[in-house]
Amino acid sequence: MSADGDNRLSGPLADPAVEAGYPPEHPERVGFFTDTSVCIGCKACEVACKEWNLLPEDGLELSGMSYDNTQDLGATTWRHVAFVEQRIDTTTRETVDIGMPDMTRPGDSSTAAVDPTEDAATQIRWLMSSDVCKHCTHAACLDVCPTGALIRTEYGTVMVQDDVCNGCGYCVPACPYGVIDTRPDTGGASKCTMCQDRLGAGETPACAAACPTESIQYGPLDELRDRAAQRVDELHEQGVTEARLYGHEPTDGVGGDGAFFLLLDEPEVYGLPPDPVVTTRDLPSMWKHAAGAALTAAVTIAACFVGGKR
Amino acid sequence: MSRPDDSAERSAEAGNDFRSYYGQPIIKEPTWKVPDVPAYLYLGGLAGASSSMAVLAELTGRTHLNRTGRVAAAVGSTASVVALIHDLGRPARFLNMLRVFKPTSPLSVGSWIIAPFSSLTAAAAASEITGRLPLIGRLTSISASVLAPAMTTYTAVLLSDTAVPGWHEVYRELPFVFAGSAVSSAGAVGMLATPRGEAAPARRMALAGSALELAASHRMEQRAGVIGEVYREGRSGKVVRAAKVLTCVGAGAALLARRSRVAAIGAGLCLTAASAATRYGIFEAGRVSARDPKYTVVPQRERLANEGAASG
Numbered sequence: 309m310s311a312d313g314d315n316r317l318s319g320p321l322a323d324p325a326v327e328a329g330y331p332p333e334h335p336e337r338v339g340f341f342t343d344t345s346v347c348i349g350c351k352a353c354e355v356a357c358k359e360w361n362l363l364p365e366d367g368l369e370l371s372g373m374s375y376d377n378t379q380d381l382g383a384t385t386w387r388h389v390a391f392v393e394q395r396i397d398t399t400t401r402e403t404v405d406i407g408m409p410d411m412t413r414p415g416d417s418s419t420a421a422v423d424p425t426e427d428a429a430t431q432i433r434w435l436m437s438s439d440v441c442k443h444c445t446h447a448a449c450l451d452v453c454p455t456g457a458l459i460r461t462e463y464g465t466v467m468v469q470d471d472v473c474n475g476c477g478y479c480v481p482a483c484p485y486g487v488i489d490t491r492p493d494t495g496g497a498s499k500c501t502m503c504q505d506r507l508g509a510g511e512t513p514a515c516a517a518a519c520p521t522e523s524i525q526y527g528p529l530d531e532l533r534d535r536a537a538q539r540v541d542e543l544h545e546q547g548v549t550e551a552r553l554y555g556h557e558p559t560d561g562v563g564g565d566g567a568f569f570l571l572l573d574e575p576e577v578y579g580l581p582p583d584p585v586v587t588t589r590d591l592p593s594m595w596k597h598a599a600g601a602a603l604t605a606a607v608t609i610a611a612c613f614v615g616g617k618r
Numbered sequence: 619m620s621r622p623d624d625s626a627e628r629s630a631e632a633g634n635d636f637r638s639y640y641g642q643p644i645i646k647e648p649t650w651k652v653p654d655v656p657a658y659l660y661l662g663g664l665a666g667a668s669s670s671m672a673v674l675a676e677l678t679g680r681t682h683l684n685r686t687g688r689v690a691a692a693v694g695s696t697a698s699v700v701a702l703i704h705d706l707g708r709p710a711r712f713l714n715m716l717r718v719f720k721p722t723s724p725l726s727v728g729s730w731i732i733a734p735f736s737s738l739t740a741a742a743a744a745s746e747i748t749g750r751l752p753l754i755g756r757l758t759s760i761s762a763s764v765l766a767p768a769m770t771t772y773t774a775v776l777l778s779d780t781a782v783p784g785w786h787e788v789y790r791e792l793p794f795v796f797a798g799s800a801v802s803s804a805g806a807v808g809m810l811a812t813p814r815g816e817a818a819p820a821r822r823m824a825l826a827g828s829a830l831e832l833a834a835s836h837r838m839e840q841r842a843g844v845i846g847e848v849y850r851e852g853r854s855g856k857v858v859r860a861a862k863v864l865t866c867v868g869a870g871a872a873l874l875a876r877r878s879r880v881a882a883i884g885a886g887l888c889l890t891a892a893s894a895a896t897r898y899g900i901f902e903a904g905r906v907s908a909r910d911p912k913y914t915v916v917p918q919r920e921r922l923a924n925e926g927a928a929s930g
Binding site for chain 2: 615
C-alpha cells in the first residue's frame with residue numbers, strides 16, 4: 309500500500325504502479341510530453357504507430373476537417389493528428405519573415421507585399437497536435453473494466469490484455485477523453501499501449517521515435533514535467549502567451565496524465581475536455597444513492613403487502 | 619465545415635457559448651446495442667422487484683402472486699443475462715465477467731449480483747412450476763430476495779459510472795428512477811398474471827412505483843442543468859415523455875383494476891411498456907449527450923469558472 313492509500317479513486321497519487329501492486333523497485337513511470345508548438349502535422353507518428361502495432365487502416369475518407377482525415381482516436385488509431393486552421397488578427401500579431409519567395413520582381417521594392425487586411429494565407433495560423441491515450445493516473449477505463457483485462461503496467465501505463473477482454477464495452481463511455489474503443493474485427497477493446505513491447509527492450513515508443521521535430525517526447529514522467537515547465541516559460545518569454553500545459557497537474561480530475569500536452573489554445577479547440585474527471589471519483593456516492601434507492605424499493609414493496617387481502 | 623475559422627466556431631445560442639473541434643464529440647458514444655442493453659436494464663429491474671413480491675406473497679398466503687413473482691424473477695433475470703451476453707463483443711468469453719471481483723467496476727459487482735440471483739430464482743421457479751422440493755424452492759426464493767433490492771438499482775450505477783454527461787451528472791436521482799420503474803413493472807406483471815382477488819399488492823406496487831418513478835424523473839431533469847435538454851428534446855425526449863404518459867395512463871387504469879379485468883390488463887400492459895420506455899429513453903438520452911460536445915464542454919467550463927470564482 310502506498311503512502312497515498314487514501315487516493316485510490318481520485319486525487320494525487322505519487323506512484324500508480326505501486327498502488328496497483330508492483331514492488332517499489334518497479335521501473336520509473338514513463339509518459340509522453342507532446343509539445344504541439346513544434347508539431348508540423350506530418351503524421352509520421354500515426355504511420356509509425358500503425359506499422360509497429362499492426363493496426364489496419366480505417367478507410368480513406370475525406371472529412372472536410374482541414375488535413376485531418378483521421379478524425380479521432382479509436383480502436384485502430386492510437387495517434388491522431390488534429391489540424392486547426394485559425395484566422396488571426398495580423399494587426400495585433402507580429403509576423404516573422406521566413407524568407408519565402410513572393411510574386412514581385414527581384415529588385416522591386418517590397419511595397420507590393422500582401423495587404424494584411426486581405427483574406428490571405430498569412431492570416432491563418434495552424435494548430436497541429438498529435439493526440440494519444442493519456443495513460444491517466446486514475447484511469448476510468450481500468451477502474452470500470454469488469455474482467456481485469458485493462459491493467460496498470462510496471463511502467464505506470466494502462467494497457468488492454470487482449471486475451472482477457474470479452475468486449476463488454478464498458479471502458480468506451482467511461483473514458484473522459486474518448487480514447488478507447490472496441491474493434492469491429494475482433495470485438496475487443498483496444499488502445500495505445502505506449503508500445504509496451506518496445507519499452508521492455510529499452511526502446512522508445514514508435515511514435516516518439518518517428519517524430520522529426522521532437523514534438524512527441526518520451527521519458528520518465530517527472531523529467532518530462534520539468535522539461536514542459538521550462539518550455540512553457542520559454543514560450544511565454546518569446547511572447548507566445550497563449551501557450552499552456554494540459555494534463556500535467558497531479559491535482560487535476562484524473563490525478564494527472566501520463567501523456568500530457570503543451571497547447572496554444574483552449575483544450576476543447578483540439579477536441580480535448582477542458583476539465584476531465586475520472587468518473588469513479590463519485591463511485592462511493594453513487595453506491596450510497598443506489599443503496600438508498602434499493603432500500604426505498606424494498607420498503608415500498610413491503611408496504612404494498614400491508615393491509616387488506618384484496 | 620471546411621472554412622478555416624469553423625474549427626473555432628462558437629455556438630451563438632444564449633448560454634451555450636462553447637468551442638469544439640469541428641463539432642466532433644469529445645467522448646465516445648457507448649457501443650452498447652439496442653435492444654440488448656435497454657432490455658438488460660428493464661428485465662433486471664423487473665426480476666428484482668418480482669423476487670421481493672414473490673417472497674412477500676408467499677408469506678401472506680397469496681399462492682398465485684407468489685408463482686407470478688417467482689416466474690417473472692427467473693425469466694427476467696435469465697433473459698437479462700442473455701441480453702448482456704448477446705451484447706458482448708466476444709460472447710464466448712462471457713464467463714470472464716466472473717474472472718475477478720472488482721469493487722470499482724459496477725459491471726463486475728452487477729455480474730456477481732445477477733449470477734447468483736438468476737440461479738436462485740431459476741431454482742425457485744422450477745420448484746414452483748413442478749411442485750417438487752418445495753422447501754428448496756422456498757429457501758432459494760428467500761435467498762434470492764436478499765439480492766433483489768440490489769437488482770433494482772445496480773444498473774443505474776452501471777450507467778452513471780461513465781463519462782456520459784446525461785448519465786453521470788444525474789447519478790443521485792437515477793437509482794430512484796430505476797427503483798420506481800422496477801417496482802411498477804413488477805406490479806404490472808403481477809396484475810397481468812394473477813387473479814384480481816390476490817393482486818391487491820401488485821396494484822399498490824404499480825401505483826407506488828409509478829409515483830416514485832415520476833417524482834424521481836422530475837427531480838432528475840430539474841437538477842441536470844443544461845444536460846436536462848437530452849431528457850426533454852429530440853427523439854430521446856419523445857421516448858421519455860411517452861414513458862411518462864404511459865406511466866400516468868397505466869397508473870390511472872390500475873386504480874380501476876380492482877373491479878375490472880380489462881382495466882387490470884390495460885394497466886399491466888401500459889406500465890410494462892412505460893418501464894421499458896423509461897430505460898430506453900434514458901439510454902438514448904445518454905447517447906445523445908455523448909454525441910454532442912456541448913454537454914461535455916459547457917458543464918466542465920461552468921465548473922472551472924465556479925472553481926476560479928471560489929478560489930479568488
